[in-house]
Amino acid sequence: MSDPASASTPEPAADLAPALVRLLRAAYPHPSFPDGPYERTARVILDQLDADLWHRLALERGLATLELRAAQSGSEIDEKLLREIEDAEFFRFIRGVTVTTLYNDPEVWELLGYEGSSFEHGGYLHRGFDDLDWLPDPRIEEYDGPEQLVEVADHDQPQQTQESQA
Amino acid sequence: MSDQFGTPIDQDTEAVVIIGSGAGGGTVAHELTQRGIPCVVLEAGAWLKPDDYENDEWAAFNQMAWLDNRTTSGGYRITRDFPNLPAWIVKVVGGSTTHWSGATPRFKEYEFKGRSHYGEIEGANLLDWPIELADLAPYYDKAEIAIGSTHRHGRPALPANNNYKVFAGGAEKIGYKFYATGPYGTNAEPYDGRPASVQDGFNFQGDKSTAKWSTAVREVPRAVESGRCDLRTQCQAVQVTHDAQGRANGVLYLDKDGNLHRQAAKVVCVAGNSIESPRLLLMSASSLHPDGLANSSGQVGRNYMRHTTGSVYARFDQPVRMYRGETMAGIIADEARLDTSRGFAGGYYLETLSLGVPFLAAFVDPGTWGREFTEVMDAYARTAGLWIVGEDLPQESNRITLNTGAKDQWGLPVPDVHFDDHPNDVAMREHGYGRADLLYEAVGANGTHHTPPYPATHNLGTLRMSARPEDGVIGAFGEAHDVPGLFVSDGSVMTTGAAANPTLTIVALAIRQAEHIADRLGKGDL
Numbered sequence: 001m002s003d004p005a006s007a008s009t010p011e012p013a014a015d016l017a018p019a020l021v022r023l024l025r026a027a028y029p030h031p032s033f034p035d036g037p038y039e040r041t042a043r044v045i046l047d048q049l050d051a052d053l054w055h056r057l058a059l060e061r062g063l064a065t066l067e068l069r070a071a072q073s074g075s076e077i078d079e080k081l082l083r084e085i086e087d088a089e090f091f092r093f094i095r096g097v098t099v100t101t102l103y104n105d106p107e108v109w110e111l112l113g114y115e116g117s118s119f120e121h122g123g124y125l126h127r128g129f130d131d132l133d134w135l136p137d138p139r140i141e142e143y144d145g146p147e148q149l150v151e152v153a154d155h156d157q158p159q160q161t162q163e164s165q166a
Numbered sequence: 167m168s169d170q171f172g173t174p175i176d177q178d179t180e181a182v183v184i185i186g187s188g189a190g191g192g193t194v195a196h197e198l199t200q201r202g203i204p205c206v207v208l209e210a211g212a213w214l215k216p217d218d219y220e221n222d223e224w225a226a227f228n229q230m231a232w233l234d235n236r237t238t239s240g241g242y243r244i245t246r247d248f249p250n251l252p253a254w255i256v257k258v259v260g261g262s263t264t265h266w267s268g269a270t271p272r273f274k275e276y277e278f279k280g281r282s283h284y285g286e287i288e289g290a291n292l293l294d295w296p297i298e299l300a301d302l303a304p305y306y307d308k309a310e311i312a313i314g315s316t317h318r319h320g321r322p323a324l325p326a327n328n329n330y331k332v333f334a335g336g337a338e339k340i341g342y343k344f345y346a347t348g349p350y351g352t353n354a355e356p357y358d359g360r361p362a363s364v365q366d367g368f369n370f371q372g373d374k375s376t377a378k379w380s381t382a383v384r385e386v387p388r389a390v391e392s393g394r395c396d397l398r399t400q401c402q403a404v405q406v407t408h409d410a411q412g413r414a415n416g417v418l419y420l421d422k423d424g425n426l427h428r429q430a431a432k433v434v435c436v437a438g439n440s441i442e443s444p445r446l447l448l449m450s451a452s453s454l455h456p457d458g459l460a461n462s463s464g465q466v467g468r469n470y471m472r473h474t475t476g477s478v479y480a481r482f483d484q485p486v487r488m489y490r491g492e493t494m495a496g497i498i499a500d501e502a503r504l505d506t507s508r509g510f511a512g513g514y515y516l517e518t519l520s521l522g523v524p525f526l527a528a529f530v531d532p533g534t535w536g537r538e539f540t541e542v543m544d545a546y547a548r549t550a551g552l553w554i555v556g557e558d559l560p561q562e563s564n565r566i567t568l569n570t571g572a573k574d575q576w577g578l579p580v581p582d583v584h585f586d587d588h589p590n591d592v593a594m595r596e597h598g599y600g601r602a603d604l605l606y607e608a609v610g611a612n613g614t615h616h617t618p619p620y621p622a623t624h625n626l627g628t629l630r631m632s633a634r635p636e637d638g639v640i641g642a643f644g645e646a647h648d649v650p651g652l653f654v655s656d657g658s659v660m661t662t663g664a665a666a667n668p669t670l671t672i673v674a675l676a677i678r679q680a681e682h683i684a685d686r687l688g689k690g691d692l
């Protein structure tokens with residue numbers, strides 16, 4: 001290869017995306033999620049490869065051989081197959097990025113029912129902070145009934161005879 | 167040059183120099199400047215204002231957390247999951263009070279006498295405090311008034327949010343009595359010039375509304391406005407110096423461009439939280455103090471405590487939406503007592519806890535994946551959460567040391583945070599998990615998840631108070647046994663950690679210390 005630019009990027013990273021998305025779906029299966037969040041996470045992972053030759057090598061090799069392995073066993077990339085490579089460097093790297101990326105995606109928040117920032121809407125004060133209605137409303141004040149919290153059980157009172165009192 | 171706020175004080179003027187502006191440092195600065203005593207405050211972080219805070223978990227964390235390199239060692243799971251993040255501590259003006267949620271229980275009388283009450287426990291380095299609850303009680307009052315704790319001094323309770331309804335409902339069913347929505351350091355009604363909570367759910371991210379107390383919204387601005395305070399932000403202390411007689415006399419610090427400066431001092435108050443404070447004293451070794459400043463006892467950096475913690479997330483059929491509202495406005499005190507028939511010494515609290523989707527994913531069970539993990543996440547809107555927080559035992563081998571094999575961005579040795587659970591800690595955590603399961607099952611949970619301890623938010627004990635110089639680093643008012651004029655003003659001072667969240671006690675001790683310092687300065691005795 002004479003062109004140094006093509007030598008440093010032997011394959012366009014985009015080619016890895018479909019396999020990576022299949023892997024992400026198998027490792028983080030959410031029946032309700034469309035492909036969008038997985039695709040965005042895959043892109044974040046692939047973008048990081050430009051900065052890190054070791055991760056690029058490990059991930060390209062890992063993904064290619066994972067597809068091969070799935071094909072050989074006549075199955076899809078699934079959780080069972082992934083358990084067998086749980087400790088592989090490339091899969092660790094993928095998990096590390098995914099857990100802070102897939103779940104930091106506003107579409108995922110919505111899918112999971114998390115509304116996020118509320119200050120700009122006046123908080124949740126008038127937007128359901130106390131709308132749970134399947135339990136009775138509990139006491140919010142401190143207990144003022146007849147019982148006392150026994151701070152120290154009788155059998156844990158220090159012995160009067162203890163030498164350290166001297 | 168770094169940013170400077172307030173009234174400049176000459177670097178050659180021997181001032182009271184306070185290192186850190188969090189719970190301890192911010193309080194000391196406020197108390198001393200109100201008494202007319204000039205203070206220089208050196209703060210490693212920048213001054214963020216409420217408008218700067220981000221209601222987004224990762225964005226806020228990356229904006230505010232102390233992310234300088236640290237290393238870990240020992241048997242705790244953090245060494246695997248978060249090897250460079252042993253603690254969740256904040257590097258901004260206000261320190262970790264900007265992220266704190268607000269639970270403010272007091273320590274109990276027996277908790278000041280751990281050695282007398284728990285006896286000789288193998289592997290533990292227990293000691294009684296040199297002070298008692300009665301010494302601290304008046305300062306607890308002052309601290310609760312400063313913080314505006316709910317349920318105290320006429321401050322009303324916060325209302326029940328969704329997570330609390332599940333928590334308190336379960337508590338009632340299993341026979342707990344001592345539960346409430348506080349005491350909690352966020353306004354239920356306007357107080358002290360700050361508004362009532364709007365239940366926005368972002369306590370851990372600075373609180374844009376300022377309903378939550380922090381030294382960044384109360385003590386530090388008041389100190390700066392007093393005309394007696396020179397606050398220098400993005401200035402990190404790297405050494406405390408002493409004179410030929412062994413008295414503290416100055417602080418070397420780096421500005422944000424890495425230039426070294428020296429501020430002369432007649433009193434130095436170290437308040438960098440329990441990892442940076444011992445690191446600073448270890449970095450301040452001299453020919454008079456070859457093992458680190460004020461370390462004749464060998465206890466500097468030892469007895470590091472991080473509270474016995476764990477969380478439980480319970481899944482229900484019906485919606486909970488735990489993230490709406492005040493994060494920790496729910497406290498059960500029934501287990502905060504000493505009864506070794508439970509199989510461990512010391513007590514613990516249960517407190518409501520909620521994480522957003524981003525943090526729950528990262529922390530619910532680090533490293534897990536597959537359906538077992540996504541089931542937990544899929545149930546997010548139907549999940550309730552609580553935190554177990556109890557006393558862990560001081561152990562000499564749990565300690566902060568200088569790791570000279572790893573350097574921070576300035577070329578200084580990083581702190582290594584070594585920690586092993588004591589069997590007592592493990593027994594307490596298991597008991598807490600069990601009680602939380604019962605509590606949630608009593609209101610219909612169809613599954614619970616036991617989450618291991620997070621990077622520590624409560625870091626304590628590494629420069630502990632002791633009556634005798636050979637047992638600890640500082641005396642009853644926080645002055646080093648070995649170095650006159652050197653005080654410790656943060657959570658490092660704790661002889662034992664008690665079950666309670668520490669901040670109220672840190673603030674109470676700091677108010678008491680400031681009164682003592684002012685008194686002695688007034689008498690020409692410092």
Ligand SMILES: Cc1cc2nc3c(=O)[nH]c(=O)nc-3n(C[C@H](O)[C@H](O)[C@H](O)COP(=O)(O)OP(=O)(O)OC[C@H]3O[C@@H](n4cnc5c(N)ncnc54)[C@H](O)[C@@H]3O)c2cc1C
Nearest residue numbers: 186188189190210261262267268269403438656657667669
């Ligand atoms: C998410 C979260 C929730 C919490 N919730 C609660 C709660 O509900 N109740 C409770 O009681 N506690 C809570 N805490 C704990 C509480 O925030 C801390 O216990 C308390 O703030 C510690 O006070 P401190 O003075 O020891 O240190 P900090 O408040 O951490 O202040 C230390 C300051 O020193 C600065 N510093 C460090 N080293 C240097 C140096 N060398 N030079 C200059 N500056 C330096 C730091 O930047 C920081 O600003 C919580 C903490 C977190 C992170």
